[in-house]
Each structure stands twice: as C-alpha cells, then as structure tokens.
Amino acid sequence: MTAWEQQLTACDCRITMPRRAVMGALLEAESPLAPQEILDRGRQVHTRLGLVTVYRTLELFLRLTLVRRVHREDGCQGYVLTSPGHHHVLLCRDCGRAVEFPGGDDLQVLIQRVEGETGYRVDEHLLQLFGRCTACQQGESDA
Amino acid sequence: MTAWEQQLTACDCRITMPRRAVMGALLEAESPLAPQEILDRGRQVHTRLGLVTVYRTLELFLRLTLVRRVHREDGCQGYVLTSPGHHHVLLCRDCGRAVEFPGGDDLQVLIQRVEGETGYRVDEHLLQLFGRCTACQQGESDA
C-alpha cells in the first residue's frame, strides 16, 4: 500500500478506482494539470471516471495536502502533487514543466520587515517562480 | 487630466464613461474587487455599464499595468490598482483589506539558489502575503 493510500485509510476514506485514476494522472504528469486534463488521462485507467469525481477528489487531496494548486497569470486551475514539507513551485513558461523547491525561512526577513511597516501579522504566503527550464533555454537561445 | 487618463491617451485609447466608472470603483475600493463587484459599484457612476465592458476594461488596465490581479487560495478573480514599480500584495484574511509593499531584491538570494539547483532561468515571480490587519487582530484576539 502506497503512502497516499495509507493516508486515505488513516482518515477513513476509501481507496477507489476513480481516486487511483486521478492520482495516476498526477503521478505521470510533468506539469500542472487542469481538472479536465486529469479527467482525460484518468479515463485511460478508469473509463467511467466523471468530471465531478475529479473535482471532489482534488478537493480531498488538497485537504490532505497531497496536491497543491498552481497559480498562473490567467487562472489557478492547475494541480500538482505535493512533496511533504514547505515547498514552492517553479514553472517553465514555455513547456509548462513544474519543479518544486524547498521553502525555508528565506522570506522571514522580508516578512518581518513588512509586518513592521504595515502592522499586519503575516501567517501565510504564496510564492511561485516563473522562468525557463534547461531544455527550453537551449531550444530557443534567442527566440 | 489624471495620470491614468494620460496613459490611455498616450496609447490611443479613448477616455470613456465606462472606463471612468471602473477606475472609480477601483479607486474607492479597499480590497480586491471581482468583475461583478466592479460592475455593481461602477453602475453608481455609469448606470448603463455592462459586465462585458468591465472585463474588457480590466484587460486593458492589466495591459497598461494600471491594475494587478490578486490570487487567493480558491480563485484569482480579484483586481486592485497598481502602484508604479515593483510591489507585492498583502491581504487580510478576515476583512479582505489589501495593502501593497515594495518588492526589492529580497528574493534575489533565494532565486539564485533555486536557479543553481534546478538549472531554470527565473525571470518572474508571484509573491503574496496573507495575514491579519491591525484592526482584525484587535477585533478577535483569541477567536
């Protein structure tokens, strides 16, 4: 039994074919997937999979922090698997490939400065980096 | 003629009542507004304002960097006015109030580390902080 299946069991959730199909799609993805894309890929594993179940499964996976929502300039419909711990996402703007990097207390100095200036108490942050992956840098050195 | 009106003129765009209404709504807002909210408030200035025009105007304002899109956990439908220069948004999770803070090269060390580790070339970032504003901290000290 895999780690995510144990996690489902631990919170009294059932391990179902639709959930396996969604997880399978995410495991094989190299970039964030939208719900519709997860449906398309998931149906290769479980033909009867429905879009509603994809949404519900993503909601569950989000709650268990198995997946993370990825924000793009135009929308936030991308989902990627989460590594355990504090991470952030780095996206290639050309091919969409996403990698995670660990987020330490790199922002602590900044956050404390902002807290002092604004009076706000900061308890959460959203950080995503955008750029070009190695392959896409070579592909279009000047384009 | 205000600064944003000059900017419209400079790019051969017309200064219209609908655009004034949208800008007016954003100027008076203290938190990010969704298109529908902008419509509601804008109609107090220009009764005939339509939702389609709100979307088109936001698109224009985004292109001119007069407004910025605000991302939240569940969606990205919020728009706030942009100050000139490199800024980030800090949102109160209770009342929604948004403030901007200047973004310097606070992330440069982090970005260079990530570039080294991943091989990506980073050229853009999305950073938003979430927390509680002064008022909301006092209102619910323990709640």
Next chain:
DNA sequence: CTGTTAATGAAAACATTTTTCATTAAGGGG
C-alpha cells in the same frame, strides 16, 4: 459473503468568461 454507507457519475443548475453584432459616443478634422 453480506450489509452499510461512503463514493460515484449523469444530469441539471449555477457561475464565470468570451463571442457576436447592432448601436453609441469619443474626439480629431473641418
């Protein structure tokens, strides 16, 4: 195996965003 009930999925409702196209009005030229 069987029974309980969480989970599913088709359909419909709902919400958001975009397209279409006839009409309006901004603002430059006369």
Next chain:
DNA sequence: CCCCTTAATGAAAAATGTTTTCATTAACAG
C-alpha cells in the same frame, strides 16, 4: 461647434468552468 470615422459599448447568446442533486454503485468492516 458640428460632423464623421471608428473605437468602444452592451444586450444576448455561446462557451467554459464549477457545484448541486439524487439514484446507483462499490469499498470494506463485520
């Protein structure tokens, strides 16, 4: 100051994305 051109607008409809409803299915404890 008034036309004229055409960018801009907005009602309606289409397209897209998300949530609700509810009868049916299947996970899994016993």
